[in-house]
Every structure is written in C-alpha cells, then in structure tokens.
Amino acid sequence: MKRFNTTGVCVPKKHYMVNTENKLKQIMKLIENGEYFTINKPRQFGKTTTMFLLEKKLENKYTVISISFEGIGSIIMEDEKEFVQSFLEDITDSLNIKIDKKIIKTMKELSKIITKIAKASEKKIVLMIDEVDKSSNNQLFLNFLGMLRTKYLEANKGKDYTFYSIILAGVHDVKSLKTHIRPNEEIKYNSPWNIAVDFDIDLSFNSDEISTMIVDYYNDRGYELNNVKYISEKLYYYTSGYPFLVSKLCQIIDEEMMVEKEWTDEVLQDAVKIILKKQNTNFESLIKNLENNEDIYNLVYKIIIDGKEVKYNMYNPIINLCLMYGILKNENGTLKVQNKIYEQLIYDYMASKIETSQNVDTERYNFRDNFIIGDKLNMELVLKKFQLFMKEQYSEKDMNFVERNGTLIFLAFIKPIINGKGFDFKEVQVSEEKRLDVVITYGKYKYIIEMKKWYGEEYHKRGIKQLEHYLEINNQNKGYLVIFDTRKKSNKKQDNIKIKNKEIFVVWV
CATH class of the missing domain: 3.40.50.300 (P-loop containing nucleotide triphosphate hydrolases)
Known part of the structure; x- marks a missing residue:
C-alpha cells in the first residue's frame, strides 16, 4: 500500500502524491x-x-x-x-x-x-x-x-x-x-548565469492539486469522497500549499493518529498541534535563519508582532532572503509569513525567548485548571489574571519593552493554559491602530482577542467598531480586547461593552 512521503524523492508507485x-x-x-x-x-x-x-x-x-x-x-x-x-x-x-x-x-x-x-x-x-x-x-x-x-x-x-x-x-x-x-566586495550583477531565464513557476500546491492526493488516498481506504474539496481547502489554509507541510500533515493523520474515517477540520487541527510539537529539519532551518540574521528576525517581528504592513520590493536583499528561505511570501505586493504553521511556530519561538529572558513568575497566575469550565475556557478570568500578572510583575519594568513585546508576553502567559487542547493563530488587521487579532481555538470553541496599544479615546471607539465587525464576519457573539496602556496615570480597569448584538470584554494592562 502507498504511504505519504516527506523525505527524499517521491515516487508515484510508492507514495501518495499531488498531481503536478x-x-x-x-x-x-x-x-x-x-x-x-x-x-x-x-x-x-x-x-x-x-x-x-x-x-x-x-x-x-x-x-x-x-x-x-x-x-x-x-x-x-x-x-x-x-x-x-x-x-x-x-x-x-x-x-x-x-x-x-x-x-x-x-x-x-x-x-x-x-x-x-x-x-x-x-x-x-x-x-x-x-x-x-x-x-x-x-x-x-x-x-x-x-x-x-x-x-x-x-x-x-x-x-x-x-x-x-x-x-x-x-x-x-x-x-x-x-x-x-564575496559579501564585502561590490555586488556584481554580470553573473556567469545571466543567460538563464527567470523561473516563475509556482511549485506550491493549490487546493485543487492537493485534492488529487486526497482522492487517491480516500479511494485506497474506501472512504466516501464527499468532503475532499473541504479538506483540501483546509490543508491549504494551514500550509499555503508548502509541499513538505501538506505531506507531513497527511502523514501524521495516517501513520500517527491512524484516523480510519473521512478527515475533518478537527482532525487537521490535531495534526497541526502534533507537527508543532515535533522537531524536524524544516523547522530547524527556519529558526536557524531567524537566529543567524538579525535583519531577518527584525523584519519578521515587525510583520507578525507589530502588525505592520511591509511592501514587497524586489531590490531589498533582506526581503529576497526571506522569500528565498521560504519564511515570507509576496501576497499581492505585501509581505506575509509563508503559512499559518510557520506563523504559529515563529510566535511560539519568539514568545519562548521573551519568557526565558525575563525574570518573572507566572506559575501562580496561569495554573491551567483554574480557567477550564467543562470543555470551555473562562477567557474573562484568563484576561483578568493576565492583567494582575502584568501589574505585579511588569509595573516596574521598562515600559518600552512592555509596549513592544506585550503580545508575546500574553502568548507566553496563555500557552500553558491551552497547551495540548488548543492553539492560537494570529491575524493582522491593517488599520490605523495596527492591531493584532489572536484567534484562539480550544476544543470546538473559538475566542477572538484583539491586542492593541492605547492611542486615545477616538481610536478606542473606532477599534471597538472594527472588532464588532470582525466578530460578525466570524459568526461570534463575544470578543475580547486587551489594551496595552503605558500612561503612568492610567487606570487599569475592566469593562463590558455592548454593541449591537455583540459583547466585548475589555481589559487595560
């Protein structure tokens, strides 16, 4: 029987393969x-x-x-x-x-x-x-x-x-x-390979191509073909068609999870959790490239932590390195992290660096069992404890550090709470506030948390309306807003806001 392959060359007779x-x-x-x-x-x-x-x-x-x-x-x-x-x-x-x-x-x-x-x-x-x-x-x-x-x-x-x-x-x-x-010499564009034509063919898999592999696998296992399109689109959603990641998720589901039925989004989510916990040469290479080049690290940080929009420029050598290594991609002229799995991996890595570099005590604030009610998260309590944690552990620290790394501090704080059952994806919403929405899934439930800095009352009101709109798009009735407010006389409070048929819980930290 065929299997999914993630090492070396793929052979049609031996392996499930995308039709390219x-x-x-x-x-x-x-x-x-x-x-x-x-x-x-x-x-x-x-x-x-x-x-x-x-x-x-x-x-x-x-x-x-x-x-x-x-x-x-x-x-x-x-x-x-x-x-x-x-x-x-x-x-x-x-x-x-x-x-x-x-x-x-x-x-x-x-x-x-x-x-x-x-x-x-x-x-x-x-x-x-x-x-x-x-x-x-x-x-x-x-x-x-x-x-x-x-x-x-x-x-x-x-x-x-x-x-x-x-x-x-x-x-x-x-x-x-x-x-x-010769990095120290003047760049010479008269390359001995300037006779070569540009190779503009995209080798990533689109969802239709991914479906050809899923059909092959389903047919082998005798599964119905009812959800092939949906599963293929979900695989693309998590991987952006990165060939290794597509095959690796399928391999995990087949060989480790041993799912003997049609796949579901919940199955794929579990596979994502598994792949993020494992070491592999692909992830190691990604982290090594971030560690070894400060310019690459700072550019990626600017995009996924600060939520800043960076335009693609073909003549920028750092941008080209990021695309060459597969860390970022050019999406309609704007730089994005290559795929959601990489985004999650980079967030976890950067949050871990913050956690280990700071001499703070989190254990008495984020004990997991305190926040679980049945199969749900008590997200209001999580945010209240985070507010207390920031007040007691960071109030005397460099406010510039807190302002720059607030989102990472929060992700490091919540990681032990959702570990094993949930995970968080980040979606940058380009606006005047450069806010970041942290979308946390825990079991079958979703929690949308907007992270933003305080820019004044007018921006705050506008941000509430934007979050209400985002909740509507995601079919959610409740959202959460974390405001990083470094004003010395700021009153760190909590608030419940009703807007139309939505409820927004707000904390200032």
Whole structure:
C-alpha cells in the first residue's frame, strides 16, 4: 500500500502524491525551447521530486544527464582537476560511455569533451544538477558556470556544441552567488548565469492539486469522497500549499493518529498541534535563519508582532532572503509569513525567548485548571489574571519593552493554559491602530482577542467598531480586547461593552 512521503524523492508507485502535471508542462516548455534556468525554492519544496518527474518525461525524447552535488567533498570543490574529473565521471556514467578522465585536468579540457559528447549525441542533451547549493559558495563553481555560459553563447552562433538545456536546482538563486561568496566586495550583477531565464513557476500546491492526493488516498481506504474539496481547502489554509507541510500533515493523520474515517477540520487541527510539537529539519532551518540574521528576525517581528504592513520590493536583499528561505511570501505586493504553521511556530519561538529572558513568575497566575469550565475556557478570568500578572510583575519594568513585546508576553502567559487542547493563530488587521487579532481555538470553541496599544479615546471607539465587525464576519457573539496602556496615570480597569448584538470584554494592562 502507498504511504505519504516527506523525505527524499517521491515516487508515484510508492507514495501518495499531488498531481503536478500542469506545473511539469510549463517546465517542459522551457526545456523544449532550449532554455537554461534555475529552480530556486526553499528547502523541502518539491525540487528533487520535480527533477525526478521531469527526467521521466524527458528520457524518450532527450538524452538526460541527471546528477546531484549532494555530499560532494570539499576537496573536489577546492581543486580544479578534482572537480573536472568528478563531473566528467558523473556525466560519462549517466551516458554509459568511457572516457579516460585522468587526462582531463582543466575546465578548458572539460569544455572540449562536452563539445565532442554533444556533437556525437543523436539526441539533444539535457543536463540536470540538483543540490547546487552544496557547491555554490565556491569560486570554482562560478568558473564552471562561466564555461557553460561561454559554450551556450558560442553554440547559439553555430561555433560550438553543448547541452541543449540546463536545469540547476537549489535554494539560492545562482545569479546572487557572487554576493554570497564575496559579501564585502561590490555586488556584481554580470553573473556567469545571466543567460538563464527567470523561473516563475509556482511549485506550491493549490487546493485543487492537493485534492488529487486526497482522492487517491480516500479511494485506497474506501472512504466516501464527499468532503475532499473541504479538506483540501483546509490543508491549504494551514500550509499555503508548502509541499513538505501538506505531506507531513497527511502523514501524521495516517501513520500517527491512524484516523480510519473521512478527515475533518478537527482532525487537521490535531495534526497541526502534533507537527508543532515535533522537531524536524524544516523547522530547524527556519529558526536557524531567524537566529543567524538579525535583519531577518527584525523584519519578521515587525510583520507578525507589530502588525505592520511591509511592501514587497524586489531590490531589498533582506526581503529576497526571506522569500528565498521560504519564511515570507509576496501576497499581492505585501509581505506575509509563508503559512499559518510557520506563523504559529515563529510566535511560539519568539514568545519562548521573551519568557526565558525575563525574570518573572507566572506559575501562580496561569495554573491551567483554574480557567477550564467543562470543555470551555473562562477567557474573562484568563484576561483578568493576565492583567494582575502584568501589574505585579511588569509595573516596574521598562515600559518600552512592555509596549513592544506585550503580545508575546500574553502568548507566553496563555500557552500553558491551552497547551495540548488548543492553539492560537494570529491575524493582522491593517488599520490605523495596527492591531493584532489572536484567534484562539480550544476544543470546538473559538475566542477572538484583539491586542492593541492605547492611542486615545477616538481610536478606542473606532477599534471597538472594527472588532464588532470582525466578530460578525466570524459568526461570534463575544470578543475580547486587551489594551496595552503605558500612561503612568492610567487606570487599569475592566469593562463590558455592548454593541449591537455583540459583547466585548475589555481589559487595560
């Protein structure tokens, strides 16, 4: 029986897979036109599987050389002779031909061998190199690309023979490699790979594509197909179609939760809780990129904690890094966190950093059992205790710190209360108050909490109306408002506000 796969290449006979035929057709057009291009996408975004499926489609019409730089030794990338002979061995093995590689020692000699191979081949040759990142921080690799570029230009003039199409796959855009290698030098845009066309094909899965995998799985298990569209849309809602996350959630439901019925949103929510509790290389890479680059951290913080709208700009190197690593995405010209699972992970991580960096006592304020009534949360009591906690633990602390990190302090406070049964998603509402709505689910219940700073009575009244509208959209009768008010003479009070048929509980902290 097939299974869901989240490691290595996906094989149609062994694994449940999304039907990506439309994407493959678009890539095939580039190859048929003899284009050179780079598939640069984040980690675990389906690059290797895409290359594998492409190879299968190409092998009847083209001669395909498919190699990977995965695991290539550092010695090979530091010595021209070693590199040339290693590459030559890879392509001769793929073509099943014999060439005495020992006599080939330079890039120029390798170029001549490529000419002979391409000229003698009955079919056009397509070269595919996966995991180019493994060698992309090396000048020798740039020299290699430069040689391929020269041959491409000469072949177009009818003066040489070379590979008909070349596909490189990796995280980094090869056009930025000179910056990557020599960060202290002036940026040079005359890349040895400037012959490559832009790769604008989206490898993320849309809900219709996800449904093809769910149908395959349901048919195998004998389930009805009544809710396939709904489940596919929900999978997209949590993952934004990030291939690893889509497959991982499905794998968790099938292999860990062992659900033997049609999936529901509650099932998916439980799978989200499970994935967020587990370590995996995808999450580790995300957090590492935040930890290792202060500019990336601050940009992400500005977007998801401060609730600020940041416009996409293609020339901003930090923005491009965030998109390259898959942390952010460009959504209609505005930067957003790539998906809701990443958003939750980043919130938990940032809240944990606040929790461990502050010498405060939370245990006597947020003991879980005090806030549970049956299967519901007593959210009013949670907020009252949070108000008391802030008054007693933070009243003497730096108010700038509290104002900047108030939302994270709240998330750290509530985490032990909802842990295991609930989780919280954040939805930024762009307004003059730059407010943040924390949407907490606990069991089958939803609690909408607006977090905002105090900007005066007029803004406060406007914010109440906006929250009432948001409650209406979400079909909720009650909402909660937490106001971070750093005025020294402010009266930290509580209030119940009735507006139309909605009730809003307000606390000032």
